Amino acid sequence: MVKNRQWRLISFPSGRPEASNWELVETEAPEVAPGHLLVKALYLDVAPYMRGRISPQPNYAAGVGLGEVMVGGAVGRVLESRSPGFAAGDLVVADFAFGWQEYAVLSPGDVRRIDPALAPLPYWLDLFGLNGLTAYFALFDAGAMKAGDTVLISAAAGSVGQIAGQLAKLAGCRAVAVTSSAEKAAWCREAGYDAVIDYRAAADLPAAVAEACPQGVDLFLDNTAGPIHDAAMQNLALDARVVVVGTASLADTFGAPDTGPRFLRQILVARATVCGFLFSDYAARHEAGRARLRRWYEAGRIHSKFDIAEGIASMPDAFLRLLTSRNLGKQLVRLEGD
Structure with missing residues (x-):
């Protein structure tokens, strides 16, 4: 046996x-x-x-x-x-x-x-599993990504983030990475990100986002919550979209109330949309998304x-x-x- x-x-x-x-x-x-x-x-x-x-x-x-x-x-x-x-x-x-x-x-x-x-x-x-489909549907569907957007992505060197940055570039967007080390920043640049923020090295994270996104953040793909989320919310462009995919920075506080800053004024002024995202909500369309990702991969336009x-x-x-x-x-x- x-x-x-x-x-x-x-x-x-x-x-x-x-x-x-x-x-x-x-x-x-x-x-x-x-x-x-x-x-x-x-x-x-x-x-x-x-x-x-x-x-x-x-x-x-x-x-x-x-x-x-x-x-x-x-x-x-x-x-x-x-x-x-x-x-x-x-x-x-x-x-x-x-x-x-x-x-x-x-x-x-x-x-x-x-x-x-x-x-x-x-x-x-x-790419052909949970991570690729999460990046694809979170950006193109939940986030209504369009050419010309400034797309800010947290955990940008991780499984979802590295794919999301490449998809943003394929869509004709300006892709801005937020990551946690010089080594990860180098990989983000290799993957095609236009600008990279090492949040652990930034003395003022909201200011660093403002510098990297001078016209504001049109679409924020949030994989972390926490201080990175707070910095993005202070830099929203008009009609911004915020898609909450993950809350990694809150992972050890399940059940505790979220007592961080509230950004209702920023959401109001920007007329922003904030939504949560779950991979399973798009199950009926997974094969269609996977087919599109496969075409980009075969063309050599996405790698991990x-x-x-x-x-x-x-x-x-x-x-x-x-x-x-x-x-x-x-x-x-x-x-x-x-």
């Missing part, structure tokens, strides 16, 4: 998560039920949304309970299929249903078959950087690396032997 190593949540973080919140256990790989697939992970996803899933506070999706396998996506290989639509050897991607483990039994509805000839495997958890850790044992450390902004590009874990 194949052994399956998996990470289970054993305690809820009281603040910032620690490796001790999870336990690595070894079990037997589950049997394949009729109509299902046994999949072996090749790459496991590491994503900011996972922080919200390990809080006992209410969230937009069900959380991970104590003793349960940590949620997450994966690219994997089908080892056994009891579904007529798949065969052993097929490569598939699961956006959420796989979990932090080496093997999973999945239903056909949990996975998509992928073509490694089109793009390397990591891209299927990035990856930060890849090795082995199932590295999952908690890779996740903490992401939460503390030490990753450069999309964070993934590659399993041993693959």
Whole structure:
């Protein structure tokens, strides 16, 4: 019987998560039920949304309970299929249903078959997965991005941000990055951003945004909340749009009231629109968005950087690396032997 190593949540973080919140256990790989697939992970996803899933506070999706396998996506290989639509050897991607483990039994509805000839495997958890579609729909739909906009993007060197900056340039916009180090700033410039703000080096962040966006911010893609959000709100252009995709800076304060500054006057004067964004709201259009992203990728107009850790044992450390902004590009874990 194949052994399956998996990470289970054993305690809820009281603040910032620690490796001790999870336990690595070894079990037997589950049997394949009729109509299902046994999949072996090749790459496991590491994503900011996972922080919200390990809080006992209410969230937009069900959380991970104590003793349960940590949620997450994966690219994997089908080892056994009891579904007529798949065969052993097929490569598939699961956006959420796989979990932090080496093997999973999945239903056909949990996975998509992928073509490694089109793009390397990591891209299927990035540009052609949650991150690419988030950037695409948040900008073009929720944010009504149009040519000539000044688009400000926080966490600009991360998984969503690096794609969003390139999409903004493809749309004929001025793309302005907010990131957290000189190394990340260099990657943002390489990815095509017109201006880059290192918020940790900025003595006055609102002034730095004003300098980088002299005509104001037409569209703000907010991946962080917190002080970066505050700086953007003080620099809104007329008819600005603010799309809240993530709140990474508030990740350790779930359930606490948001007592930061309020910007109702700025919203009023700019006649701005502020909205929240969830990837799942666009499920009916994911394939159309993915097809457009694929055309840009095949034309060589979008590329990604990856930060890849090795082995199932590295999952908690890779996740903490992401939460503390030490990753450069999309964070993934590659399993041993693959």
